[in-house]
Every structure is written in structure tokens, then in C-alpha cells.
Amino acid sequence: MVGARNPQVAIIPAVKELQHSPGHFTITSTTEIMAGPLARPVAYMLADQLRASTGFEIHVRAEPVEENIPRQCILFATKAAPNTSSEGYGLAVSSDGVVVRATDEAGFFYGMQTLLQLLPAAILAKKPVPAQDWYVPCLHIQDQPRFAWRGFMLDVSRHFFTPSEIKQLLDAMALHKLNTFHWHLTDDQGWRIEIKKYARLTSVGAWRKGVGFNLDPKSTTAYGADGRYGGFYTQADVRDLVAYARARHITIVPEIDVPGHSSAALAAYPEFSCSGGPYSTDMSEAVVPGIFCPGKEETFEFLENVLSEVMDLFPGEFVHIGGDEVSKQNWRNCPKCHTRMINEGLSDVSQLQRYFTRRIEKFIESRGKRVIGWSEVQADGLSKSSVIMDWTGGGPEAVRSGHDVVMVPEEYCYLDLYQLRNRATEPPAAGGYLPLRKVYRFEPFPAGLTIEQQRHVLGAQANLWTEYISSLSHAEYMIFPRLCALAEVVWSPKESRDLEDFSRRLLTDERRLEQLGINYRHAIGEGTASSP
Ligand code: TNX
Numbered sequence: 001m002v003g004a005r006n007p008q009v010a011i012i013p014a015v016k017e018l019q020h021s022p023g024h025f026t027i028t029s030t031t032e033i034m035a036g037p038l039a040r041p042v043a044y045m046l047a048d049q050l051r052a053s054t055g056f057e058i059h060v061r062a063e064p065v066e067e068n069i070p071r072q073c074i075l076f077a078t079k080a081a082p083n084t085s086s087e088g089y090g091l092a093v094s095s096d097g098v099v100v101r102a103t104d105e106a107g108f109f110y111g112m113q114t115l116l117q118l119l120p121a122a123i124l125a126k127k128p129v130p131a132q133d134w135y136v137p138c139l140h141i142q143d144q145p146r147f148a149w150r151g152f153m154l155d156v157s158r159h160f161f162t163p164s165e166i167k168q169l170l171d172a173m174a175l176h177k178l179n180t181f182h183w184h185l186t187d188d189q190g191w192r193i194e195i196k197k198y199a200r201l202t203s204v205g206a207w208r209k210g211v212g213f214n215l216d217p218k219s220t221t222a223y224g225a226d227g228r229y230g231g232f233y234t235q236a237d238v239r240d241l242v243a244y245a246r247a248r249h250i251t252i253v254p255e256i257d258v259p260g261h262s263s264a265a266l267a268a269y270p271e272f273s274c275s276g277g278p279y280s281t282d283m284s285e286a287v288v289p290g291i292f293c294p295g296k297e298e299t300f301e302f303l304e305n306v307l308s309e310v311m312d313l314f315p316g317e318f319v320h321i322g323g324d325e326v327s328k329q330n331w332r333n334c335p336k337c338h339t340r341m342i343n344e345g346l347s348d349v350s351q352l353q354r355y356f357t358r359r360i361e362k363f364i365e366s367r368g369k370r371v372i373g374w375s376e377v378q379a380d381g382l383s384k385s386s387v388i389m390d391w392t393g394g395g396p397e398a399v400r401s402g403h404d405v406v407m408v409p410e411e412y413c414y415l416d417l418y419q420l421r422n423r424a425t426e427p428p429a430a431g432g433y434l435p436l437r438k439v440y441r442f443e444p445f446p447a448g449l450t451i452e453q454q455r456h457v458l459g460a461q462a463n464l465w466t467e468y469i470s471s472l473s474h475a476e477y478m479i480f481p482r483l484c485a486l487a488e489v490v491w492s493p494k495e496s497r498d499l500e501d502f503s504r505r506l507l508t509d510e511r512r513l514e515q516l517g518i519n520y521r522h523a524i525g526e527g528t529a530s531s532p
Contacts, residue, residue, distance in 0.1 A: 090102070093118070098115060149179075151406065152464075160190065295335070407457060430465065
């Protein structure tokens with residue numbers, strides 16, 4: 001027999017309430033899953049996973065579900081404890097069977113994730129594992145998330161990740177109950193999403209000659225089939241990934257970063273810049289970062305056409321419009337920008353960015369979507385329904401002026417920072433130091449907010465910028481286990497945080513990551529004084 005009979009429970013993120021009882025339930029070749037209509041998609045997903053790793057048949061009986069548990073059954077019942085949110089669930093394991101209770105599909109999905117984490121990590125294997133017993137310890141769990149926005153951002157511009165690489169990351173997010181994938185699709189170094197109306201965005205904007213950032217071109221995997229550096233997602237790829245994420249209760253928030261960080265778009269269409277270009281994605285050459293020209297009407301027509309295609313592809317509520325780090329030098333020297341400023345009564349280039357952002361916001365809102373932007377757009381007087389993603393510290397102020405916020409402070413949430421003090425042993429990363437235990441300590445509510453104001457904090461996310469990333473496995477080394485810590489920050493009750501216990505659970509979670517084929521930095525002694 002492989003695996004302990006009563007393995008210690010090691011769920012990440014930690015559940016809200018847990019009571020142990022003696023005994024266990026065992027999944028065998030005769031175990032069945034029973035599910036009513038609402039839980040059926042989750043029941044089929046669970047059956048697929050159990051079949052793959054146990055090799056058992058595992059039937060799903062799609063029947064109206066009663067409370068009495070027949071023997072040897074995993075039962076999904078549409079009934080929950082009072083005050084359970086749509087993502088909440090109850091899980092009861094007795095020696096007779098397992099009952100997952102929820103009122104919504106999302107709750108069933110998270111109940112399933114917890115059940116999988118109660119089993120030996122090999123339950124996540126893609127092929128049957130011989131000589132393994134599939135025990136679930138008897139217990140009662142009542143669980144629901146602390147925050148609604150539990151996110152991860154991936155920059156696919158500086159390093160291109162293939163659709164199957166993205167799927168692997170989505171799987172790991174789902175396992176840790178994260179529900180928002182912020183897809184940073186455009187930046188100076190590459191435009192990554194096919195736009196039918198403007199083919200050059202990807203035929204030109206998705207490729208660069210050098211790799212840049214002092215990376216050895218031989219070290220990086222982001223080469224297209226023809227040997228050029230870069231790549232992009234076709235609209236079919238995007239639809240497939242949106243559906244893949246949706247099945248895992250993950251919403252994808254696309255980011256089209258404007259008006260700055262736009263060299264790739266302007267390399268393809270320099271006519272929408274102030275000077276007319278040239279621009280380049282090849283950041284190993286000295287080029288001025290690209291910025292769209294708000295003096296030209298054609299710029300808005302172009303961006304509205306692009307955003308229309310983007311909004312058609314992503315069914316979620318939010319569109320991220322970037323807005324970070326806009327150097328406005330070009331605007332100062334541009335006659336069209338000057339004319340715009342005079343006509344609109346704008347006194348300086350900051351007001352011109354305000355004009356730009358609000359015009360884009362109005363367009364997105366006219367399509368029934370909500371805008372989210374980086375800290376910098378806070379100065380742009382957006383409508384109250386728009387959300388500020390705070391990376392530089394203006395969160396409390398944004399909340400006080402009536403906005404919802406998502407907290408991503410650089411010092412706690414930036415996975416491109418070094419995770420060890422000794423940089424010599426680490427692959428190149430952005431400056432700064434963010435060890436696992438610091439992510440774990442992160443508190444998403446900024447200090448000084450009233451309870452009423454705290455409602456405006458939708459949640460938090462970790463961001464991976466990829467200037468120094470050469471491959472999926474390198475990205476994963478930066479992401480895990482720090483994203484596991486963030487998952488606990490945004491899901492679990494604040495009072496239950498315990499670094500030592502988290503470090504213990506992480507040892508089991510590492511086995512799960514291995515089953516998914518995911519690389520990670522082994523967290524040695526994180527809960528102790530000798531941690532790195
Ligand atoms: C700032 S955070 C950026 C990114 C960089 C990152 C490097 C933000 C909104 N913009 O463009 O990749 O710093 O850490």
C-alpha cells in the first residue's frame with residue numbers, strides 16, 4: 001500500500017471550518033457519483049479525473065438527489081447551509097460516502113477541488129496509478145471565499161506562452177480556487193491577440209528580432225514555427241481558452257494596454273502615433289516607447305474597432321485598459337494633440353490622458369462592460385463603475401472616491417521579484433525581494449478603511465511580468481509556491497493564517513504540482529527562523 005492510511009489534511013487554500021471525525025471513506029471500483037442537474041458538469045469532471053488516476057469505471061448517476069446517502073457514493077446535493085455564498089460549499093465525509101452541498105455550480109466546483117485535495121496527490125495523475133489506496137478522512141467542512149476577485153496576471157507580451165502552457169496554469173489556478181486570469185495581451189515587445197480588422201497587429205506586432213533584457217536568445221522558448229521570436233493567439237485559440245477557463249470557474253480579463261506600452265501596435269500601425277513612427281518591438285534597439293496619439297480621430301476609430309473584437313471574444317464583465325507608465329513627451333510636441341487640448345479645453349497633457357481614458361471608458365461602457373485600469377487611471381476621473389487595480393498605493397483614495405479596487409501592491413504581489421536573498425543562485429529577475437512568507441503576510445484591505453469602504457475591495461492578485469522569463473518552467477519557478485500563498489490570502493479567513501501550518505501543507509501541495517507537471521521552487525524551512 002502506498003500512502004498513509006490517515007494522511008494529514010493539507011488543503012490549500014485553508015478551509016473556513018473543519019471538524020475531524022474518526023475513520024475514512026475509500027474510493028473503489030464500485031464508487032458512484034450522484035448528481036442533480038446543477039452539479040452535473042462538475043460531477044462529470046470529477047468522474048473523468050477519478051477514472052484517469054484510479055483506473056476505476058466511476059459512473060455518474062444523473063438522478064434527482066436525496067439526502068440519504070447510499071453506500072459508496074459521492075453525492076452532490078443542491079442544498080447548503082444558510083448564508084453560503086454562490087462559491088461556498090459544505091463537504092461531509094463519513095465511512096459511507098461523501099456529500100458535497102452547494103447552491104451554485106461554482107460551490108460544487110470548489111467542493112470537488114477540496115475533495116481532490118483530501119485524497120492522495122496521485123489522484124491528480126493523468127494515468128492510472130497502481131497499488132494506491134484512495135482514502136478520504138472522515139470530516140465536516142464548511143467553506144467559502146473571503147474575496148470575490150482571486151487573481152493571477154500573466155504578461156504574455158514580453159514572453160509568449162502557448163495556449164497549452166496557459167491551460168496548465170489555469171489548471172493550477174483552479175486547484176487553488178483562484179477565479180480570475182488577467183491576461184496582459186499587449187505591450188511594447190509584442191501584440192498577442194489576433195484582430196481580424198488589423199492583420200498587421202500580429203503579422204508585424206507579434207514578432208521581434210532580438211529577445212532583449214540581456215537574455216540569451218538560446219535560453220528562451222518563445223519562437224514561432226518559422227524561427228522568429230514571438231507568437232500570438234488566434235481568435236479560435238482565445239475562444240478555446242475562454243471556454244477552458246470557464247469550465248474551471250475562471251473568468252479571463254483581457255488587457256489591451258493603452259495609450260502607453262504600445263510600441264508593438266505602433267510598429268504595425270505607426271499612423272496612430274504622434275510622429276508617424278517608426279516604432280519597433282525589438283527592444284534591444286534604442287527606441288522611444290510607443291504611445292497612441294489622442295489628437296487624431298483615427299486613433300479612436302482604430303481602438304474602438306480593436307476593442308469591439310476583444311469584447312466579442314471575452315464574455316466577462318471587465319476589460320482592462322492598462323493606462324500605466326505613460327510618458328507624455330510625444331504629446332507635448334504634437335500639433336494635433338495641441339489642437340485637441342484647445343478644442344476640449346484641456347490645460348495640460350495629464351488632462352489629455354484623462355480625455356483619452358474617459359473616451360475609451362465611455363465606449364466600453366456603451367457595450368455593457370466595466371473598465372479596469374492600473375493605478376495611474378485613478379487621476380483620470382473615471383465613472384464610479386470603473387475599477388482601479390492598485391499597484392502603486394492609491395487604493396484607499398480610490399475607494400474613498402467611490403471606486404471598487406483590486407489590490408496588487410508591488411511589494412507583496414509581484415512575482416517577477418527575487419524570492420531568495422542570494423541572487424547569485426537564482427535566474428535573472430526584476431530587482432527587489434519578495435519571499436514566500438511575505439506574500440503569505442499580505443493583507444488585501446489597505447489600512448484605514450471603514451467596514452463599509454472595505455466592501456469596495458474586490459480582492460487581490462499576483463502578477464508575473466516576464467521581461468526576464470525564458471520558458472514556462474522558469475515562469476512556474478517564479479509563480480509557485482508564491483501563488484499558493486496568495487490563494488490562501490484571498491480565500492481563507494484572515495484569522496486562520498499560520499505560516500508554519502501552511503509550510504507543512506505546502507509539502508503535500510508540491511506533490512500535486514508535480515502531478516500537474518508544474519515546476520516550483522521548493523520551499524525549504526519557510527515557516528522557521530532559518531528561512532531564506
Ligand atoms: C511596471 S506594473 C509595469 C510593467 C513592468 C513591471 C516590471 C505595471 C502596471 N507596469 O510594464 O513589466 O513594472 O516589474
